[in-house]
Amino acid sequence: MGTDPPRIALTGLSVLTAYGRGMGALADGVYSGDPAFGPVTRFPVSRYRVGVAAALPGDPVLEDELVGAVGEACGEAGLTDADRAATPLLLARHADPAVARLPEPGLATAADTGVAVARRSGLLRAERTYNPACVAASNAVATAAAMIVAGRAERVVVAAGYLVDADNFALFDAGRALAADGQLRSFSAGRKGLLLGDGVGAVVVESLASAERRGAPVLAHLAGWGRAGDAYHVCQPHPEGIGMARAMASAARRAGVPLTSVGYVNAHGTGTRYNDSAEAAAVNRAFGEHAENVPVSSTKSLHGHTLEASGLVELAVTVLALQRGKLPVNAGYLGPDEQCRLNLVTGEPLDAQPEYAMSLNAAFGGANTALLVRAA
């Protein structure tokens, strides 16, 4: 790892959640403190234990929403057609449920959406597609930054999307992962599990030199990123949070700052028993005594678990928190769990002006990512 901190800017950002389209809708939603969960009407759910998710009305088309998000992010970044034509795309998405219903599903590829989104958005090409896992989007953002540091690109667009669908709903219900009480209560006593949510987003990741040369707005800096594995289990995190703690330490080391500089953690916080206790252990392992002070919330408790889009939706929330000087709540909180000793933001959003904030994500197989963001 190099000794000079990376100089990476985020110059365009767009997001869709159940709160609506755009950063304004996201801000209104998360700062209301009211979770976006409601009855699922997109497909039949009567046979499942749970019939709740955070979904937009109707049945949005993922590719169209991705193209819209990319267009909005590129517009905010002030990219010309020529700029776009020189900018590669990294995409994160789940396998397309429609492919499994094709007469010959083997003819489709997991990267087809990325190719189409890049073409429709006037981008250079779909450089890579990251798929199924809750670290897909955060991996893509880290890869974009790594590409820029390595000099392979001066700018990369990352797009990610998951829209609540019947197949994943069936899977999560079968795995008894959905919260039977209809609330996602991250890190709380009495938490019952997760709830799915719509999420689509796009971010323009750019070398600071390029952003300055173009006179582009700098929304925030991507100061560091870290990735590490647990080497522990097929679908459970390491109970001591070893991989996640290493990812956090790597992100801080790359940024050249101590973790004590971090003034907000947007946690993965799925609301499941295993994840939340392991993640709390990770924060305590990485932050040490500072864990008692650093404010933490999982905004999945508001916008739901957006699976492959989580890393991008929660990066957007993290940027929002730095821009607004207001930390969103960890909703649905019923009281402390001894296994989740964290300084949670509950009740009302917390006014604060941290210079650094961190977004965490984890996935099956022991995958962990940490994105460290610095205020502009």
Add this chain to the structure above:
Amino acid sequence: MADGAGGLAAVGGLAAGRGLTVLAEAAWPGAGDSAPPSLAGFVVSSFSPIAAEAADRCLAQRYGSGPADPAEGTGTAVVVVSTRGDLATAVAVADSVEAGRPASPLLFFQSVPNAVVGYVARKWGLAGPVVCVGASGDPMAEGLDEAQLLIEDGDATAALILLVEPAAGAVPDSATALLVTARFEGDHDD
């Protein structure tokens, strides 16, 4: 695919072009393989079992019965690359949804290719980043590109690349595992 002496040489060339050295390589099926292997806890689809089998064969060349030397394993990333993904699991889930039947709980975790990485990583002590890629071009080239970037970026010192393709039409199941590191070991200090 990278089976056969010609394939190995070609892979070595692709890796060298990216500043990587191939430490070990194996595939499923190999000589004498017929039915796909089984893997406890994984059903319906051969995707995860063949990925694990190729990984085991590859890593055994380097680490014997395992696990990896922690000095190497801690920084070894796992990169899963597939053009079509785990189609059989996806089709099984879609079929159950369309028929109004509950999905098998086992499909919950195996629907994510990361899950089999958890099996491989625990068995062999591989604790680097975990990344799953859907390939649009040459899966081997995309896997090597991803590994190169992870190693250059500093969170990994080596990478186990798993190229996994389920059967489609006349093309049979195949999995290739490749353990690569930076061309000059010890160059990276993270």
